[in-house]
Amino acid sequence: METPFVFGKIATEKNFTDREQETAVLVQSFTSLINTIIISPRRWGKSSLVNKAAKQAMQHDDRLRICHIDLFNVRNEEHFYSLLAQKVIAATSSKWEEAIENAKTFFSHLIPKISIGSDPANEVSIDFDWNEVKRSPDEILDLAEKIARTKNLKIVVCVDEFQNIAEFTDPDYFQKKLRSHWQQHQHVAYCLYGSKRHMMLEVFTDSSKPFYKFGNLMFLNKIETSCLMAFFSSRFADTGKNITAEASRLIADLTDNHPYYAQQLAQLSWLRTKDVCTVDIVREAHTALVQQLSLLFVTITETLTTQQLNYLKALLAGEKNISSADVMHRYQISSTTSIARSRVALVKNDVLDNQAGVYSFQDPIYAYWLKTQYFE
Ligand SMILES: Nc1ncnc2c1ncn2[C@@H]1O[C@H](COP(=O)(O)OP(=O)(O)OP(=O)(O)O)[C@@H](O)[C@H]1O
Numbered sequence: 001m002e003t004p005f006v007f008g009k010i011a012t013e014k015n016f017t018d019r020e021q022e023t024a025v026l027v028q029s030f031t032s033l034i035n036t037i038i039i040s041p042r043r044w045g046k047s048s049l050v051n052k053a054a055k056q057a058m059q060h061d062d063r064l065r066i067c068h069i070d071l072f073n074v075r076n077e078e079h080f081y082s083l084l085a086q087k088v089i090a091a092t093s094s095k096w097e098e099a100i101e102n103a104k105t106f107f108s109h110l111i112p113k114i115s116i117g118s119d120p121a122n123e124v125s126i127d128f129d130w131n132e133v134k135r136s137p138d139e140i141l142d143l144a145e146k147i148a149r150t151k152n153l154k155i156v157v158c159v160d161e162f163q164n165i166a167e168f169t170d171p172d173y174f175q176k177k178l179r180s181h182w183q184q185h186q187h188v189a190y191c192l193y194g195s196k197r198h199m200m201l202e203v204f205t206d207s208s209k210p211f212y213k214f215g216n217l218m219f220l221n222k223i224e225t226s227c228l229m230a231f232f233s234s235r236f237a238d239t240g241k242n243i244t245a246e247a248s249r250l251i252a253d254l255t256d257n258h259p260y261y262a263q264q265l266a267q268l269s270w271l272r273t274k275d276v277c278t279v280d281i282v283r284e285a286h287t288a289l290v291q292q293l294s295l296l297f298v299t300i301t302e303t304l305t306t307q308q309l310n311y312l313k314a315l316l317a318g319e320k321n322i323s324s325a326d327v328m329h330r331y332q333i334s335s336t337t338s339i340a341r342s343r344v345a346l347v348k349n350d351v352l353d354n355q356a357g358v359y360s361f362q363d364p365i366y367a368y369w370l371k372t373q374y375f376e
């Protein structure tokens, strides 16, 4: 039997819950060509949300084309440009013959090198002579606008893991170049999203940076307990099983409403359930999940300094005023400078999330493991 939960893949259709308001806002932004920036920690559902809104928006508006670019393994400008050209052309062509035609007609200075995969269903791949692109990147940066105008289309370019452009050589210059082109586009909008909150915030909210005030900022939240409970219940019912309300609530609590972990724990609980999933089954599944991840957690913990661990211990104990002399003494934190340094490092390596000065664990299962196994 097919399992009813999905994690690590884009959540669609029945696997997607909640986010109604966010979906509506995004659909509206896409169809009205408003630039949008989405920020959330890893695995909270950015890609799933953009995917859902993109499909809905294209159903509403048959002139709208949406292309998706993922920068997760893109480390230089060269790669970025060829991906951008390729995806824009693919999204605006219905067959590969048209893609080749477009690649030929929409460039006048650059000469695209076109290759087609052995399987005709494959996308057409487009490359350029890098020295040429360096001299005139404009044609690629304005490609979407040019195609949209010529073909009477509206285009939204979605760029995932956008913070990666901060790792290109001379990122400020590159960002300036992007912004100066993109802000002139009338028929194209951009949806830029990523999971490194601190880097995304730096790119979009620092008034000295080129992308300052580029578009609407959307901070994604976790999924509400009531939505998760209804979701678990209906997914269990779809497969002829049941789950008690207490058990559903416990899954949400133990995963701190983290969308990915909520689905994973629900799945492990479902696998252990014959008829009705109870609180006991969820606890058993949770123990198995923590066990499964413990090796990974040991590896993460080995990279942390003693001062960082002391700080995390105080945070996990729920200490409200960590910088007070008493708390610092009890947890052997050497100074307030040490606290500040630990915070910066822990946010940078994604252990913590900083929401306007409130620090919380990005990974609820890691927090649980530290608290109940490592520090015990
Ligand atoms: N709306 C949703 N309803 C139910 N589950 C969801 C939803 N959004 C995300 N999830 C769960 O979270 C997982 C991660 O979602 P997704 O890949 O969209 O997140 P992301 O923020 O893009 O992650 P990453 O930072 O790794 O790119 C999904 O596989 C699914 O299990």
Ligand SMILES: [Mg+2]
Pocket: 046, 047, 048, 160
């Ligand atoms: Mg994603």
